[in-house]
Amino acid sequence: xxxxxxYRSSAAYRVRIALNLKGxxxxxxxxxxxxxxxxxxxYLRLNPQGLVPALELDGGALxxxxxxxxEYLEETHPEPPLLPKDPVLRGKVRAFxxxxxxxxxxxxxxxxxxxxxxxxxxxxQANAWAxxxxxxxxxxxxxxxxxxxxxxxxxxxxxxxADLCLVPQLYNARRFGVELGGLPRLLAAEAACQALPAFxxxxxxxxxxxx
Amino acid sequence: xxxxxxYRSSAAYRVRIALNLKGxxxxxxxxxxxxxxxxxxxYLRLNPQGLVPALELDGGALxxxxxxxxEYLEETHPEPPLLPKDPVLRGKVRAFxxxxxxxxxxxxxxxxxxxxxxxxxxxxQANAWAxxxxxxxxxxxxxxxxxxxxxxxxxxxxxxxADLCLVPQLYNARRFGVELGGLPRLLAAEAACQALPAFxxxxxxxxxxxx
Numbered sequence: 001x002x003x004x005x006x007y008r009s010s011a012a013y014r015v016r017i018a019l020n021l022k023g024x025x026x027x028x029x030x031x032x033x034x035x036x037x038x039x040x041x042x043y044l045r046l047n048p049q050g051l052v053p054a055l056e057l058d059g060g061a062l063x064x065x066x067x068x069x070x071e072y073l074e075e076t077h078p079e080p081p082l083l084p085k086d087p088v089l090r091g092k093v094r095a096f097x098x099x100x101x102x103x104x105x106x107x108x109x110x111x112x113x114x115x116x117x118x119x120x121x122x123x124x125q126a127n128a129w130a131x132x133x134x135x136x137x138x139x140x141x142x143x144x145x146x147x148x149x150x151x152x153x154x155x156x157x158x159x160x161x162a163d164l165c166l167v168p169q170l171y172n173a174r175r176f177g178v179e180l181g182g183l184p185r186l187l188a189a190e191a192a193c194q195a196l197p198a199f200x201x202x203x204x205x206x207x208x209x210x211x
Numbered sequence: 212x213x214x215x216x217x218y219r220s221s222a223a224y225r226v227r228i229a230l231n232l233k234g235x236x237x238x239x240x241x242x243x244x245x246x247x248x249x250x251x252x253x254y255l256r257l258n259p260q261g262l263v264p265a266l267e268l269d270g271g272a273l274x275x276x277x278x279x280x281x282e283y284l285e286e287t288h289p290e291p292p293l294l295p296k297d298p299v300l301r302g303k304v305r306a307f308x309x310x311x312x313x314x315x316x317x318x319x320x321x322x323x324x325x326x327x328x329x330x331x332x333x334x335x336q337a338n339a340w341a342x343x344x345x346x347x348x349x350x351x352x353x354x355x356x357x358x359x360x361x362x363x364x365x366x367x368x369x370x371x372x373a374d375l376c377l378v379p380q381l382y383n384a385r386r387f388g389v390e391l392g393g394l395p396r397l398l399a400a401e402a403a404c405q406a407l408p409a410f411x412x413x414x415x416x417x418x419x420x421x422x
Contacts, residue, residue, distance in 0.1 A: 062358075069306075095274060102313045
């Protein structure tokens, strides 16, 4: 399989963690988002959304959207699981993941911030937008994780889809200088994750395209 | 089960369609988003994100995030299915749903538009932001659906998670005056959906809290 990614894309980071946790090796190709390579016609033919990540399967089919890719990996490589067995808990884990993947990340990504600037807002205003979006979203995630079944991970004693969204979002939070002191539950889950090679090896600065 | 919703929330609209398709009856309660009822402390205790929909299960557990709720309904009430059986196709359907639920809807919702206005942008600029976000996102969805396996629905001969995201997003698109002429594949899928009572009965104007 071929993973199209970018070292600092938090959506690609999620998929790298999932692949590492499941022990799946892929070829990595890179799409430099700040140079606009995601708008290259050849890439748009692969992924009409012009986003990373995208996963090209061995048969040539292409999957997009990080959470859809993770669900595909879960269905085709069930061990170790990224979702618990109980349907209600699966719902809680997915909701946490989507609280990040739908309601935080897309509202603070590079594309939205560039658009704010094109409307005349300053870089400081764009950064404050990102910071406020992340802070408000993570505060809700802290409460959602508290509804879970204990740690050390977001939902129990093994990393799940929730953790692989959390760790990249905390990485983004620090880039924007978000105050994280009110998030003890999330920081504890992050610490448990960062002790695992699957998370360590997926970090942006360890990727071949890191600058 | 109790569904907390708002007639014009496109995320709640998705869940109403899923419930109708599966023939599940729930009690509906309403959270008036324009009056700020989603920030009521009692509601925030239920859903720390302060968003609709939320589904209270018979045992009292609460599920949030529309797509997580739909996956829960799919797992606990498998017939009729909202996802195909084949893992690659499931991935394509989920990616289409997430292209709307992550990359269009949260960037054009009421909260973001209010925030743009609080930064000094005009109502016209906020509306243009919504219009451009929807138009660009739906154009990518048109291409994603074209990679599917034919109609009349987005991905084949029965409605899926893709269609129940598409129909509410097209409803929003029309509210903002988005030009839909270049989306024949999506409009054909919408027409197939709108022929079904499950979609008709979920429409915003048919809800008890519609104004």
